[in-house]
Amino acid sequence: MKIGDNIQEIRERERNYKRSYVASCLGISTRAYCNIENNITDITLNRLVEIAEIMECDPLYILQYKELNNKLSNPNKPLDVVQSNHGKKDIILQKELLETQKHILELLKNLLERNKIKL
Template sequence: MDNIGEKIRIRRVTKSYSQEYMAFMLNISQAAYSNLERGETALTLTRVYEIAEILEMSPFELMPKPKFGLGINHVAFIKTIKKLQATLTAHVKARKKLTFPSR
């Protein structure tokens, strides 16, 4: 469910808030609020924060999921760290073997 309006509606109904109450809190008409929930009016970031505050939730819960993954691939991250650690260890050992001419 990536529709912000649908997420807002579900949370509003869960909290037993009417559209009239939400519109009053946002200082807009009930018709304008209804358009927000149906996605007929674009939401500004400020409005998303206002709605989230009224619904007592994080505005990030309303945002759609990222297109390109949900975060760090922990398995690949750990493998990369281990490779870097092995490479660094090899370089440190190689440097210790080097002898520098004395002055």
């Protein structure tokens, strides 16, 4: 997973922001911001939070952007949904959401440990 790739796709596809705009919001040069998107510069947790605020999303969304979109856009992967009016569809979706949230928490935990950040 490349966080910079996720940031770039969110910026281009969902927000339609220019790199220079995001760089300005962060108070850094456009070149420095390009290095983040190109995965040249390692991103800190604080910077990830700042970028998420600019993109108006959760930092966890950035971390799992491609994984979530691949899951939604893969036509060959059958959806694990039961068509019913009795709430089964909601239960299955809630279970998937819970598993995704657990995975996101594990990713964040690893990111914090890697950057030696304690809460």
